Amino acid sequence: MAAFGSFAILLGLVLCAYNLVTGAIALRQIAVHPEASAAPERLAESARRAGIGSFVAMTAAAFALVYCAFTNDFSVSYVLHHSNRALPWPYKFAALWSGQEGSLLLWAWLLAAYGFVLRVRHKVDVKLTAYASTILAGIQVFFTLLLVFPAPPFALVQGAVPADGFGLNPLLQYPEMVIHPPMLYLGYVGFSVPFAFALGALMMRYPGEKWIHITRRWTMVTWLFLTCGIFLGAHWAYSVLGWGGYWGWDPVENASLMPWLTGTAFLHSVMMQEKRGMMKAWNVWLIFTTFMLSILGTLLTRSGLVSSVHAFAESSIGSWFWAFLIIVLSVCLFTYLLQRDHLQSEHKIESLVSRESSFLFNNLVLLAACFTILWGTLFPIISEYVEGSKVTVGPPFYNRVAVPIGIFLLFLTGIGPVLAWRSTSFKSVRRNFVWPTIAGVVTAIVLMAAGMRPWRDVGTLYSLMAFSLAALVTTAIGSEFWRGARVIQRHTGKNMLFSVMQLTRRNTRRYGGYLVHIGVVIVFIGLAGSAFNQSKEQEMGFHDSMTLGPYRLVCQSYTQDSNANYDSEYELLNVYKNNKFLLQMAPERRFYHASQQTETMVADHSTLQRDLYVVYEGRNPESNQPIIKVFINPLVAWIWIGVLVMAFGTLLALVPNLSAEQVARSRKPTEENLAFAAGVSH
Amino acid sequence: MTIVACAVLVIGIFVYIFYPQRNTEVQTQKTRLEFLRERKDSIYENLRDLNFEYRAGKYPEEDYVAQRAGLENEAAQIVAEIEFLESGFHAA
Known part of the structure; x- marks a missing residue:
């Protein structure tokens, strides 16, 4: 089976390389001679199919490694070092991602799986998908090369084969560890797809914002996986490491948080591009950065550059990752410089008090948090390079910067949704913020009356701010549901619960997003408890x-x-x-x-x-x-409940909206509604 | 056994890749007209959202009127260009 696995990886490499090279040639021919014969189209089609074939090959390789673990084939070095006969079967399955070679195979397989879905659904936009498929094939080539040269998962043991394996790291023998790494990897790897679409759209000077529409679900699903992966990791650390906490600003934790922060910024700022054709260059760089941070995160944790309680593999593959990062950055920079005139914004920010500026603030704050974490994570490497000794940055550094940033983000979570696009007048601000502000102030007064003393220490002050802002944000978002549902109620004559459900189903993306914000609020309440x-x-x-x-x-x-x-x-x-x-x-x-x-x-x-x-x-x-x-x-x-609410909100945002006909059917048949329904259906 | 499995995998995948396809999907270039239609839909959606939020009591009358006018101006410019391009195509 080991020989079959090695062969499948080699085959996967050949297929990805074929997809990359022939796909690029075909796209070039089509771009230069758009009226040419059908030959380039057929070449592009064979490239697409090779990409699909690479998924079959990588699935065969992953199956071979799991099979070796289940059959206790200790002639395979990886199985010898990460499994043993007495290991319960779910952990034998988890052995696939418990070491360097296996986790890289999981990366490559997930990438091939994402590519499979993308290539099968190519009819959404054949040309754009062909570009994205070719770029994705380039990423696949890199990961498959790693499996062929520096980290082969099917390398055989030299000499006599031991009767039993060395076992799985005990820290990994925990139920969440069976699902945490795949979730995290699904998040990391998933950002390759919006990255490929963004780069492809820029290369072909794709007119309009449809590529964002195509990748929206990809990005949200990826973000959901990464969110679940990060919090499963936090829950695992809380349950297994036994130090009483769930987040220690460990380099591996930071590595997963950085692409999450930029990915969250991207999810918000693309709305400005979709709605108003703004921030095009910013968005492209946000998704480029998110993808590169995913790769950097893997580099940091897999190369042994930084030490971590979560890093279960160390090796010398760092140079491969550095080379890949430099290539990716060069391609992105070159394409951007060549096509930057295509990314002109159609509008400018008209007012500082508007939905657009709240998104911009949100982005800047998220990027500031990301930069802080990146600086803290890389500081030991930089200090070693400059001064010759490794200086590690501890939790106090991160907490000093990240906590105020988090509190400001919580504030933006509440005010963003109630601001208007373009500009918001003072009258509108007053109308929408009176009740949320009252809720925030009353919460602060009640908590201080109950014994919270924010002047005693900064931790208590931050907690009080978090609880007050949680009340403000919940009231602001609650009022959004309440007002919208009242409009529905007037038109349908149904009760409030039905109206809220109807409202949500009419615009799942917006109201699902609000639920995600509520989830964030609940998470913050949980975090505030740590004081x-x-x-x-x-x-x-x-x-x-x-x-x-x-x-x-x-x-x-x-x-x-x-x-x-x-x-x-x-x-x-x-x-x-x-x-x-x-x-x-x-x-x-x-x-x-x-x-x-x-x-x-x-x-x-x-x-x-x-x-x-x-x-x-x-x-x-x-x-x-x-x-x-x-x-x-x-x-x-509350933290774990908040994550469940965030996951539910994201899933809800993925559900298609009710059609205009379905909306019209639920209305009371009054003259006004019939006229309104006619307006909607047109 | 391993050789047979490898051979089956290779032959299966190569047949799938190079098997002649009758109807290859054509990679058409998106036109300006298609782009404008997408923009028009997007602006109409923004208008619907604005109307809904106004009915929900989120914005005062003067804000609503100003925002609606802005969106309608944008829509009018796009519709005019669409009509121009469509008339050009018909003439051609």
Whole structure:
């Protein structure tokens, strides 16, 4: 099977290269001689089919690697180093992306899969898709070359084949790890598609904004995957690493956040291009940057340039990525300089108080956040180059900059939707902002009356601002739904719930987007809770107790266990809240035989109000008693709920709008409505 | 077995790529007229949104009138160019 896998990768490389070369030749011939014979068209068609064939070849290669893992074929070096006989089957499947070679194969396969969908749906715009397909083939060639030369996943073990493998990194033996990397990669890889369309549209001087319409769903789906991937990673870190937090500004976390920030900026600013033909050059560079940041993120985490708790592979493939990045940047720059006159804006920003300027601020803030994170992430490399010693930038640096930026973004989340396009008068501002402002101020007063003291420390101040702005934004967005639904209600005579649903279905993109904003608000509420975290650590032998906040934990027993995959130590703790029995928790620590590594299994009792998070830290070597660390983390559950709302909002935005006929059918048959329906259907 | 699997994969893919296609999709160049029609649709959509938001009570009368006039002017220019190009095509 290893030989078959290697062959499939080679075949994939040949097919991608054929797609790239013949696709480029055909496009050149069609561009130079548009009235020429059908030969270039046939050449372009064979290139497209080769691209589809590359997906089949890469699927065969990915299947071969999974097959080797499932059949314990330890003659394959990758399987030997990332699996073992006792490994449960879902993790054998996850072995595909647990190491360097496997994760690059996953990259290449996902890229081929995205390319497959793009090439099959080529009739949306045959010429533009041909350009995008050829550019995508170029990216595929790079990743397949990596699999052929520096990182072959089917390399064989030299000498005698061991009877068992070295096992999977224990940190990866967690259910979320089976879905987190594919989600993240679907996000990273997915940005290749809007990138290819944007570059293709620029190369062919595509008239109009239809390419944005074509790539809108691609971008939103990609953004959704990346969002889910990032938060699954945060949840995994929270559940497995046992330090009580979910985001540590680790280089790998930063690497995933940077393309998310620029991708979010792109999703907002393309609306200006679609609606008003503005910001064309800006948008093109935003998506170029997003794609390059995806590649840079992979470079940072895969090359060993920076160290991270999330980086499970290190090697010398960095030079390949640098070369690819330089090629991509050169192609983008060259194409832009050649075609920049095609990117003239049709309008200018007319007023500072308008929807356009709120999008621009949103973009600038997101880019400032991205630049800060990039600077902090690259600082160890830059300092080593300049001063000869690696200086690492820690969470205080990021928090000092990112928290105020995040709060300003939260503010923009609320005001953007209620501002008008072109310009907003003072009267309009007053009309739309009175209630949200009142909600924000009342929230701040209530919280201070309840005991929040923002003048004591900056963390509390930021939390108070976040809670107040959350109220402001929720009221602003709620009023958007309320006002729109009232119009529907007047026309249909149906109840408010029906009207809200009808309103949403009439413009899923806008109201789905508002739901995403609500999700962001909920996430911020969760993040704001971190200002009030508490923790305590102590030795806890039989019947010892610990009190933290409203909880009292009493040790019932501590013991050891063993199975084929790992040995474990755990402690049973009875938890009382306000002196009433609440539940029993069992924090655990495992020692994996194959990899000779330990892993923490956190016990977490999560409620909307707070998480009780208990970690088994090990045993005191002198007393042989377990050491238990307990955290109280307020509002953490809101973060995960917020992400679910964001995902739901994005999915809703992907649903097509109701047609004019469907809208007309739901109306009351009054004269005014019949006239209005006629107006809509025209 | 491996050789057979490799051969099946190669032959299958090569037949798919080079099998003669009767109706190849033609790569037509998008015209200015098509672009203008897209712009017109986009402006009409903006107008519908504006009307809806005005009915929802989001904008005062004077803002609505000014914005509507701006969009209608834009639409009028585009419709005029579409008519001009269409009449040119018909004449040709």
